[in-house]
Amino acid sequence: RKRIFSGMQPSGLITLGNYLGALKNWTNLQDDYDCLYCIVDEHAITVRQDPAKLRKQARDLLTQYLAVGIDPKKNIIYYQSHVSQHAELAWILNCFTYMGELNRMTQFKDKAAKHADNINAGLFTYPVLMAADILLYQTDLVPVGEDQRQHLEITRDIAVRFNSIYGDTFKVPEAYIGKVGARIMALQDPTKKMSKSDENKNNTIALMDEPAVIMNKVKRAVTDSDNEVRFDESKPGISNLLGIYCACTGKTIAEAEKEFDGVGYGVFKTAVGEAVVANLEPIQQKVKDLEKNKDYLDEIIKDGAQRAGRLAERTLTKVQKRVGFPPKI
Ligand code: TYM
Numbered sequence: 001r002k003r004i005f006s007g008m009q010p011s012g013l014i015t016l017g018n019y020l021g022a023l024k025n026w027t028n029l030q031d032d033y034d035c036l037y038c039i040v041d042e043h044a045i046t047v048r049q050d051p052a053k054l055r056k057q058a059r060d061l062l063t064q065y066l067a068v069g070i071d072p073k074k075n076i077i078y079y080q081s082h083v084s085q086h087a088e089l090a091w092i093l094n095c096f097t098y099m100g101e102l103n104r105m106t107q108f109k110d111k112a113a114k115h116a117d118n119i120n121a122g123l124f125t126y127p128v129l130m131a132a133d134i135l136l137y138q139t140d141l142v143p144v145g146e147d148q149r150q151h152l153e154i155t156r157d158i159a160v161r162f163n164s165i166y167g168d169t170f171k172v173p174e175a176y177i178g179k180v181g182a183r184i185m186a187l188q189d190p191t192k193k194m195s196k197s198d199e200n201k202n203n204t205i206a207l208m209d210e211p212a213v214i215m216n217k218v219k220r221a222v223t224d225s226d227n228e229v230r231f232d233e234s235k236p237g238i239s240n241l242l243g244i245y246c247a248c249t250g251k252t253i254a255e256a257e258k259e260f261d262g263v264g265y266g267v268f269k270t271a272v273g274e275a276v277v278a279n280l281e282p283i284q285q286k287v288k289d290l291e292k293n294k295d296y297l298d299e300i301i302k303d304g305a306q307r308a309g310r311l312a313e314r315t316l317t318k319v320q321k322r323v324g325f326p327p328k329i
Pocket of ligand 1: 043133145147185195
């Protein structure tokens with residue numbers, strides 16, 4: 001069976017963007033692939049985090065993975081920091097990645113602009129750790145949102161480079177980016193992506209937002225004045241809501257445009273809000289049930305780290321040998 005790897009940072013409350021762009025696809029793929037779904041806490045500390053909060057967010061992310069339907073029996077779910085091979089391979093791959101390549105990463109540029117007081121080396125080499133995550137498991141497919149496309153490209157470049165120097169070592173992975181939902185935009189500023197670190201909470205719908213809050217945020221979303229529900233580059237607000245609606249309902253854009261032909265934005269927004277609530281409400285209920293079950297969550301994490309560690313060690317040992325490290329006796 002082919003293998004999937006993906007991850008999410010425990011750097012805040014996860015959003016509708018994370019859900020529609022990634023998590024929803026993860027659950028759909030779990031029956032056909034061997035999947036590892038990681039909580040990438042090592043990536044999260046590239047920006048300053050409060051330790052107690054980070055710990056809680058990592059745990060919350062675990063319960064959210066499970067609540068959306070990722071099955072811990074079918075998949076390997078674990079914390080990145082529990083599998084030391086990620087950091088070890090990242091170091092080696094750092095030596096096969098050029099400053100110039102990393103300098104071109106748009107996420108680095110965005111984050112450096114946003115955190116000008118903390119442009120640390122980890123933030124710069126973030127994509128190399130991400131490449132290590134993926135390449136450690138001989139991954140075939142990486143389901144992510146559109147914003148990770150460039151990181152997948154550099155991962156492939158690093159793999160190809162290493163393979164060409166040392167012979168076939170890594171599988172060269174492909175990105176899996178959904179047709180709908182791969183780029184959910186901020187509600188108050190639909191020209192930028194919805195992001196869990198956004199300070200304006202009206203820009204984001206959190207996975208755990210109450211139904212009334214969701215309805216309100218959707219109703220207040222920025223649109224335009226021509227009152228036509230149509231997918232069009234010049235209508236980023238309406239196009240974003242259409243994308244959300246379709247990703248939540250499984251309908252196509254053409255079907256949705258027809259459904260809301262001539263009805264005006266009020267009716268449309270209500271339908272969008274209701275579609276989001278219909279997706280998120282059952283998940284929220286499951287999160288509340290899971291939170292009560294501490295032993296169950298602990299067991300998943302322990303088991304996940306062991307299973308991931310065994311797989312990771314195979315690739316790491318091979319890589320260490322290829323680059324010329326003396327064998328352990
Ligand atoms: P992160 O934590 O920012 O986001 C997790 C996933 O959510 C997707 N996403 C979105 N999709 C649609 N619309 C949006 N507005 C939106 N915002 C976020 C992201 O594309 C991602 O799939 N670098 C990664 C974490 C990572 C990783 C990996 C992913 C580390 N190692 C290895 C895959 C494989 C990140 O920051 O995701």
